[in-house]
Amino acid sequence: MKSILLIGLGRFGRHIAIKLRELNHQVMAVDHDEEKVQEILPYVTNAQIGDSTSESFLASLGVGNYDVCIVAIGNDFQSSLETTSLLKELGAKLVVSRASRDVHEKFLLRNGADEVIYPEKQLANWTAIRYSSDHILDYIELDGEHAVYEVSIPSHWIGKTVGEMDIRRKYNINIMGLKDGDKLELTVTPDTVLEESKTLLVLGRYKDILRCFRQ
Numbered sequence: 709m710k711s712i713l714l715i716g717l718g719r720f721g722r723h724i725a726i727k728l729r730e731l732n733h734q735v736m737a738v739d740h741d742e743e744k745v746q747e748i749l750p751y752v753t754n755a756q757i758g759d760s761t762s763e764s765f766l767a768s769l770g771v772g773n774y775d776v777c778i779v780a781i782g783n784d785f786q787s788s789l790e791t792t793s794l795l796k797e798l799g800a801k802l803v804v805s806r807a808s809r810d811v812h813e814k815f816l817l818r819n820g821a822d823e824v825i826y827p828e829k830q831l832a833n834w835t836a837i838r839y840s841s842d843h844i845l846d847y848i849e850l851d852g853e854h855a856v857y858e859v860s861i862p863s864h865w866i867g868k869t870v871g872e873m874d875i876r877r878k879y880n881i882n883i884m885g886l887k888d889g890d891k892l893e894l895t896v897t898p899d900t901v902l903e904e905s906k907t908l909l910v911l912g913r914y915k916d917i918l919r920c921f922r923q
């Protein structure tokens with residue numbers, strides 16, 4: 709269980725709070741809007757009304773005690789930047805800030821954010837990749853080039869073994885596992901048979917994945 713300080717309870721912050729509760733983490737939620745704080749109370753361990761650009765207010769929260777501090781303020785960049793920078797100065801262990809423009813991302817990283825989440829851009833990338841290919845069902849980006857993809861098995865591969873397809877040598881793609889509904893199979897050998905009900909978890913470069921699975 710992690711302790712998380714969540715600042716900014718707009719739609720984005722609210723979704724984060726609800727998910728964190730589902731995952732059983734301890735959340736302190738903060739917003740300067742009393743109504744937002746009232747609305748979030750059923751989902752969080754604790755909540756406070758306050759201005760996160762006030763150093764004394766942030767200091768009173770003991771920001772250094774949280775495992776993660778999330779700044780979920782998106783539109784008010786001035787507030788987001790000041791909050792991010794203060795959190796770091798006050799000894800926050802990990803500051804994750806939300807950006808809503810490319811230039812914000814850079815400034816946040818230079819001014820105290822350890823990591824930046826950029827929901828519109830990240831989800832736009834995901835949507836473009838997911839829906840422009842017939843085989844890619846999901847993916848998690850590892851760096852600008854590599855990702856783990858969940859792909860459906862092309863029909864002409866069904867019934868063949870992993871060894872027969874030999875995609876590591878031919879396409880530079882590693883099969884890390886297979887998924888059958890919610891069940892994960894992480895032991896893959898050259899004799900593993902590719903069955904129609906399953907999907908593949910593969911690690912590789914986007915262009916190699918497209919080449920291998922021909923969109």
Ligand code: ATP
Nearest residue numbers: 716717718719720739740759760781782783784787
């Ligand atoms: P969303 O896109 O998540 O719905 P929004 O459009 O309502 O957000 P934002 O400016 O991104 O508005 O702010 C997100 C939340 O952060 C709001 O609920 C706002 O009240 C809160 N907030 C903004 N600045 C501060 C601040 N300095 N201190 C505390 N809370 C703040």
